[in-house]
Amino acid sequence: MSLESPKTPGVVSLQYVVASVLNELGDYTQTNYKRVLQMAVHGFSNLNMHALRSYDVVYLDVDSTTGQALLPPDFVDFCKVGCIIGGKLYVLTINREVAINRQIENGVLVNEAYNQTDEITSDPILFLPHLLGGSYNDTLYGLAYTSGYSTAIPMFNIDYENKIIQLSSSISTTKLVVEYVTTGVSLSGNTYIPRQAVDALTEYLHWRIRKNDSKYSRGEVMDAKQDFVEAEATLRTFESLPGYQEVMDAFYSTSKQTIKR
Amino acid sequence: MKKGQIVELIVRAQQVKPHPLIVEKYLDLVFNQTILPLFVKDPANLDLYSKRIDNIAVTNNMSILPSSTIQFIDSANGVRQVYAPSKKEIKFVPLAEGAFAVFADLEVGQSDPSVGYVQKHDRVYFGDNMPSEITEVTMHVVLPPSALDDYDEFILPVGFDEQQLIAGFLAKVPPEKKSNDNSSNPL
Numbered sequence: 267m268s269l270e271s272p273k274t275p276g277v278v279s280l281q282y283v284v285a286s287v288l289n290e291l292g293d294y295t296q297t298n299y300k301r302v303l304q305m306a307v308h309g310f311s312n313l314n315m316h317a318l319r320s321y322d323v324v325y326l327d328v329d330s331t332t333g334q335a336l337l338p339p340d341f342v343d344f345c346k347v348g349c350i351i352g353g354k355l356y357v358l359t360i361n362r363e364v365a366i367n368r369q370i371e372n373g374v375l376v377n378e379a380y381n382q383t384d385e386i387t388s389d390p391i392l393f394l395p396h397l398l399g400g401s402y403n404d405t406l407y408g409l410a411y412t413s414g415y416s417t418a419i420p421m422f423n424i425d426y427e428n429k430i431i432q433l434s435s436s437i438s439t440t441k442l443v444v445e446y447v448t449t450g451v452s453l454s455g456n457t458y459i460p461r462q463a464v465d466a467l468t469e470y471l472h473w474r475i476r477k478n479d480s481k482y483s484r485g486e487v488m489d490a491k492q493d494f495v496e497a498e499a500t501l502r503t504f505e506s507l508p509g510y511q512e513v514m515d516a517f518y519s520t521s522k523q524t525i526k527r
Numbered sequence: 528m529k530k531g532q533i534v535e536l537i538v539r540a541q542q543v544k545p546h547p548l549i550v551e552k553y554l555d556l557v558f559n560q561t562i563l564p565l566f567v568k569d570p571a572n573l574d575l576y577s578k579r580i581d582n583i584a585v586t587n588n589m590s591i592l593p594s595s596t597i598q599f600i601d602s603a604n605g606v607r608q609v610y611a612p613s614k615k616e617i618k619f620v621p622l623a624e625g626a627f628a629v630f631a632d633l634e635v636g637q638s639d640p641s642v643g644y645v646q647k648h649d650r651v652y653f654g655d656n657m658p659s660e661i662t663e664v665t666m667h668v669v670l671p672p673s674a675l676d677d678y679d680e681f682i683l684p685v686g687f688d689e690q691q692l693i694a695g696f697l698a699k700v701p702p703e704k705k706s707n708d709n710s711s712n713p714l
Contacts (some may be wrong), residue, residue, distance in 0.1 A: 294571035296599050296608075296620045300643065304635040451634060 278456040280306045280451075282503070286464075287471045290387060307451050309470040312452040313463055315342060317502045322448040326431070328440050333433040341429060345445040347422055349433075355443060364423035364434045366425050466501040469494040531677030537693055545697055551673040558672055559692050560599060561684045564638040566599050575682055577607050577667040585662055588653040592666070594674035595649050603628075604646045614658060621646055627654060649687070 284303045288294070314320045324343045326335035328349075387476040420433040431442065451457050459467065476482040508516075533548050543592035583590045596605020609638060611617055622630075622643035630643070641703035643654040651666070672681055 292569070292571075295601060295603055296618070297603050297619045297622075299641065300622065300626070300630055300635050300639060303639055304630070304633050307634045307638075378630070451638075457638075486600075 267367075273460075275509060276461050277440065278461060280310060280457045280459065283459070283464055283471070287468055287475070290468075290472075291475070298475075302475065303384075305471055305474045306467060306486050307466050310363060310453055310457065310459055310473070311449040312465070313466055313470070315447065317466065317498055318450070318460070318463055320448050320450040321445060322344060323443065323445045326442040326444055328442055330440065335431050335444075337424070337429040337431055337444070339429070339445070340448040340451065341444075342447040342449055344424060344431075345447065346447075347431065348443040349420070349440070350441045358420060358422045358433075360423065361421035361434060364421055364432055370431075381521070388440055462504050463501055466494065466497040469497040477507070528681065529677065530672055530681035531581075531680050533672075533681055534677075536632075537697070540694070541656050541697055544614075549691070550697070553627045553693055553697060555671040555673050558683065562669070563599075564595065565684045570597045570603075571600060573607055573669055574667075576684075576709070578679070579665065580668050581665045582663050585653065585664055585668055587669070588655070590651045590653075591668075592637070592646075592649045592651065592668060594670060596646065597669045597671055599669075602645070605669045606644070606646045606651055607669060609644055609651070609664050611658075611661040613663070613704060614661055616688075617642055617658060617661070619664075621645070628673055681686050 267350045280303065284299065284306050287302060291481065322338075322340070324338050326337070328335045344360075347358045347360075349358060350356075415476065424430070425432060431444065450459070469490070473487070473494045476487045476490045534547050534554065537550050537554070538547055541578050545554065562573075564577060567600075583592070592606070598604055601625045605707065606621065609619035612621075618641035618642055622645060624645045627636075627643060627645075642657050645652045654692070675681055685694055
């Protein structure tokens with residue numbers, strides 16, 4: 267494709283999908299615009315969790331007093347958490363037993379004393395490519411650790427309700443690197459969604475509109491739901507299938523040039 | 528046809544001449560009756576019957592219309608479209624008044640820049656996210672015939688025998704009293 271004669275864009279806005287659905291319904295009055303847009307926000311968040319799995323990377327400041335960092339609002343769940351010590355990134359382990367720091371009325375902190383003595387190995391764990399301070403960072407990897415390492419590497423726990431990540435001990439860093447599953451919906455600007463998700467989101471909206479409108483029969487609602495289920499399955503297949511280059515990479519990694527006969 | 532012409536035609540068609548203002552009021556009733564089925568069939572199909580009004584001032588998130596509008600059975604009512612010529616990228620959407628409180632608790636209330644509006648009689652109230660730099664808006668409103676000027680184009684929906692509807696109303700109206708004789712007899 268050339269820039270001179272562009273085709274339809276690879277990503278579209280949520281507003282585009284809403285306008286497309288209202289167009290299909292022949293509703294040009296705008297009376298349902300915000301209602302359907304809210305449904306779209308909900309539907310796209312769901313698709314992100316179940317079919318698209320949108321990921322993001324964020325750098326968080328750690329409060330050294332409480333051993334906590336505030337997670338971003340679009341955080342759904344973590345993929346990897348790392349901390350920077352001595353210029354190296356170490357990957358931390360989840361431990362659901364780590365007590366979440368709560369500050370009580372007299373200011374005394376409840377903190378679990380825990381020192382990890384495992385040693386770091388050289389096996390890298392790659393984080394997703396992301397932008398850092400305007401520069402593209404595609405080779406950030408963290409070090410895993412094994413037993414015998416003397417530096418205190420904390421474990422972490424997550425308070426999902428309060429969007430807090432809690433470390434089990436103090437660390438000599440103020441930065442955490444968190445790779446996480448995002449809702450994919452931006453509250454501060456336009457939300458852009460990939461073209462392959464448009465059909466599933468459109469069918470989701472048709473289903474939800476019919477579900478909440480008494481003039482549609484139960485059969486019509488179920489028809490719309492089935493259309494959505496099929497569109498979501500198509501999207502999930504699209505997302506999980508390896509691309510051409512990935513297949514060729516796998517193929518070439520196991521084949522070699524030999525004498526033909 | 529101009530509204531004045533329609534009124535004149537109706538007045539002339541009656542044996543006992545009614546006052547033109549009486550005819551206009553009955554024209555309002557007939558218009559209400561005939562436009563509703565059209566709206567139910569397609570709510571967006573009101574362009575032909577709406578009048579564009581420019582430079583409506585916005586003060587304290589509120590505008591005053593030149594008159595009340597026709598009532599429809601959706602939240603847009605008679606104000607079918609609103610836009611700000613100075614900021615055309617802002618979308619205006621009709622809302623029920625209770626929807627503002629609901630949307631305030633949802634993502635759409637925090638992230639969507641479109642401005643909701645509510646019509647109450649001859650006033651239009653805008654949502655709190657109305658940009659302060661918008662001081663004037665343009666509206667497309669469906670006005671009752673009596674609120675139109677005599678030289679405004681006026682169209683009655685097709686498919687109805689409006690003459691008969693109006694004549695039916697007018698048959699119940701006593702003629703205009705022209706004698707000044709203190710008699711209770713209207714003739």
